[in-house]
Amino acid sequence: MTNKDNAKAYWKENIRYVLILLLVWFLVSYGAGIMFKDALNNIKLGGFKLGFWFAQQGSMYVFVILIFVYVRLMNKLDKKYGYDE
Amino acid sequence: MTNSIMLVESLGVQNWTYILVGITFALYISIAIWSRANSTKEFYVAGGGVSPIANGMATAADWMSAASFISMAGIISFAGYDGAVYLMGWTGGYVLLALLLAPYLRKFGKFTVPDFIGDRYYSKTARLVAVFCALLVSFTYVAGQMRGVGIVFSRFLEVDINTGVIIGMLIVLFYAVLGGMKGITYTQVAQYCVLIFAFMVPAIFISIQMTGNPIPQLGFGSELADGSGTYLLDKLDGLSTELGFAEYTEGSKSLIDVFAITLALMVGTAGLPHVIVRFFTVKRVKDARKSAGIALLLIVVLYTTAPAVAVFARTNMIETVSNQPYATVPEWFKKWETTGLITFTDKNNDGIIQYVADNAKNELVVDRDIMVLANPEIANLPEWVIALVAAGGLAAALSTAAGLLLVISASVSHDLIKKILKPSISEKGELVAARLSAVGAVCIAGYFGINPPGFVAAVVALAFGLAAASFFPAIILGIFYKRMNKEGAIAGMVVGITTMLLYMIKYKLGWFDEVLPDKSEWWFGISPEGFGTIAMILNFIVSIVIMTFTPKPPKDVQEIVETIRIPSGVGQATH
Numbered sequence: 001m002t003n004k005d006n007a008k009a010y011w012k013e014n015i016r017y018v019l020i021l022l023l024v025w026f027l028v029s030y031g032a033g034i035m036f037k038d039a040l041n042n043i044k045l046g047g048f049k050l051g052f053w054f055a056q057q058g059s060m061y062v063f064v065i066l067i068f069v070y071v072r073l074m075n076k077l078d079k080k081y082g083y084d085e
Numbered sequence: 086m087t088n089s090i091m092l093v094e095s096l097g098v099q100n101w102t103y104i105l106v107g108i109t110f111a112l113y114i115s116i117a118i119w120s121r122a123n124s125t126k127e128f129y130v131a132g133g134g135v136s137p138i139a140n141g142m143a144t145a146a147d148w149m150s151a152a153s154f155i156s157m158a159g160i161i162s163f164a165g166y167d168g169a170v171y172l173m174g175w176t177g178g179y180v181l182l183a184l185l186l187a188p189y190l191r192k193f194g195k196f197t198v199p200d201f202i203g204d205r206y207y208s209k210t211a212r213l214v215a216v217f218c219a220l221l222v223s224f225t226y227v228a229g230q231m232r233g234v235g236i237v238f239s240r241f242l243e244v245d246i247n248t249g250v251i252i253g254m255l256i257v258l259f260y261a262v263l264g265g266m267k268g269i270t271y272t273q274v275a276q277y278c279v280l281i282f283a284f285m286v287p288a289i290f291i292s293i294q295m296t297g298n299p300i301p302q303l304g305f306g307s308e309l310a311d312g313s314g315t316y317l318l319d320k321l322d323g324l325s326t327e328l329g330f331a332e333y334t335e336g337s338k339s340l341i342d343v344f345a346i347t348l349a350l351m352v353g354t355a356g357l358p359h360v361i362v363r364f365f366t367v368k369r370v371k372d373a374r375k376s377a378g379i380a381l382l383l384i385v386v387l388y389t390t391a392p393a394v395a396v397f398a399r400t401n402m403i404e405t406v407s408n409q410p411y412a413t414v415p416e417w418f419k420k421w422e423t424t425g426l427i428t429f430t431d432k433n434n435d436g437i438i439q440y441v442a443d444n445a446k447n448e449l450v451v452d453r454d455i456m457v458l459a460n461p462e463i464a465n466l467p468e469w470v471i472a473l474v475a476a477g478g479l480a481a482a483l484s485t486a487a488g489l490l491l492v493i494s495a496s497v498s499h500d501l502i503k504k505i506l507k508p509s510i511s512e513k514g515e516l517v518a519a520r521l522s523a524v525g526a527v528c529i530a531g532y533f534g535i536n537p538p539g540f541v542a543a544v545v546a547l548a549f550g551l552a553a554a555s556f557f558p559a560i561i562l563g564i565f566y567k568r569m570n571k572e573g574a575i576a577g578m579v580v581g582i583t584t585m586l587l588y589m590i591k592y593k594l595g596w597f598d599e600v601l602p603d604k605s606e607w608w609f610g611i612s613p614e615g616f617g618t619i620a621m622i623l624n625f626i627v628s629i630v631i632m633t634f635t636p637k638p639p640k641d642v643q644e645i646v647e648t649i650r651i652p653s654g655v656g657q658a659t660h
Binding site: 007010011014018021022025029030033034035037041045046047048049052053055056057059060061063064066067068070071074075078082083084085 | 161166168169172173176177179180183184185188302303305306307308316317318319334340343344347348369371374375377378381382385388389392647650651652653654655
């Protein structure tokens with residue numbers, strides 16, 4: 001594989017990861033926290049209505065997890081394509 | 086008699102405040118002396134070798150301003166569910182930063198955001214537009230910080246607000262001018278520790294008091310500690326509706342506006358130059374990704390506590406004052422009344438405080454900042470905890486102000502002087518210019534802190550809209566769309582920021598009409614705070630349309646795009 005092909009393949013996998021992670025990002029905040037809040041509010045998590053919990057707690061926890069998942073995936077990807085340093 | 090005995094026994098809130106604020110200031114100054122900058126590289130990007138953990142802490146302090154520390158919990162406690170726009174908006178942007186911006190900008194490896202725009206779009210005009218946007222965003226933001234410093238000083242140490250602003254200016258001047266990014270980075274690490282400790286201690290105390298649970302994040306979803314078996318949130322929902330307010334967990338903004346504001350804040354966060362520039366200070370691309378994660382983790386500690394504090398404070402306040410006789414209100418109520426942050430007008434002359442949603446009958450007006458500033462007093466916490474809040478508020482305001490001042494000084498000395506006006510300037514000369522611009526910027530910021538134009542407060546929240554409308558699309562397209570050229574990017578930025586400014590002036594400041602236009606006239610029902618989303622979309626569309634009619638970017642620029650997509654071979658940040 002030439003350098004250029006290598007870089008292209010790396011970029012393609014990176015974009016795939018980014019799109020999947022951003023989908024989750026969108027679903028927890030704009031989905032669970034905003035658009036489907038009212039429906040989720042019928043479910044209770046302790047004293048929290050679930051939609052309210054996603055908007056003021058849950059989505060933020062998921063954001064942190066998403067970044068660390070990305071860090072891990074990319075560190076692996078860098079190694080696979082020989083870009084690790 | 087009893088009073089004098091108490092005075093002997095305790096230090097008093099004021100003395101505690103002097104001690105804690107004094108210790109933290111001495112700490113910041115020592116760090117600044119230890120970490121002076123000797124080259125432009127140290128001044129702009131701390132030498133480019135900051136560890137990801139230190140950078141994560143510095144980014145968190147840089148990011149969390151007086152608004153996050155002092156005002157946010159208060160805003161949420163009055164807005165209920167709607168407060169989520171700030172919580173999600175100001176944290177979700179870090180996901181965008183980590184996945185879409187930070188790694189590539191680090192690989193690109195320059196000093197400032199206008200650097201990237203200028204090189205990627207091979208144009209001095211693009212660089213100039215970016216400098217203008219960076220200065221506009223940073224100045225609106227920094228004026229608010231200096232004001233915050235003044236307010237904390239005046240409320241806790243009973244000095245004049247202006248004296249407070251000047252003390253704050255001198256401190257920032259000292260360590261930003263001396264240390265540049267290097268000094269700022271390590272003071273911000275210390276400031277993060279101070280501010281998070283100061284925020285968490287009262288929150289934990291109050292959470293135990295009200296629910297028996299020491300973790301505030303869980304406490305506000307727990308049952309009350311009084312043994313009634315009622316959940317705290319259910320109780321607050323009940324109290325709110327009883328007084329005629331919307332249910333706390335429901336909110337009252339329209340869905341589309343909540344959506345737009347959240348998106349504008351997220352995208353704006355990712356486009357703020359003082360946040361982006363922090364990622365130039367680490368060594369490798371993988372460090373940039375990692376430090377974005379650490380920064381968000383550290384930010385989320387405060388951001389998930391804030392909504393809990395909001396619920397505790399609101400419930401506490403309603404229970405303590407609503408329908409109570411004015412004659413028997415607690416001491417903190419009188420104390421904050423003298424500052425004008427609490428006002429009580431006995432409209433029906435019954436001597437009892439009526440706190441209700443109906444404006445005609447409501448007798449109590451509470452400034453939202455009280456919710457954090459007076460919270461420890463309302464909950465009867467020890468004096469040192471109250472003083473700690475002052476030190477924390479100052480740490481939050483100073484760290485953000487310093488970060489912004491650095492962006493301003495780098496925009497002037499590096500982007501304007503070195504790259505446009507006088508490219509022949511020596512390294513030494515540029516360093517002097519950088520320090521002088523920092524001094525100039527502190528003075529201007531201080532001036533606005535002392536003489537705040539009425540519109541500053543209104544405009545600070547909109548700095549995000551401006552960043553969303555200008556930088557974000559230009560940077561994203563620059564990385565992910567190789568075909569994007571200078572014509573498209575410049576047109577997009579100009580149209581985006583102009584539309585945002587005009588909308589802001591019309592619907593937030595009301596300068597175009599005799600009176601501020603009514604909500605019903607908002608485009609698509611979107612408030613000025615959320616309009617950054619529309620302006621950003623407009624920027625994207627204009628960029629792409631103009632691009633299709635104009636020539637491709639030159640070959641070497643297309644190659645830059647290919648290189649920044651590969652993480653290895655970073656080298657150090659260079660000119």
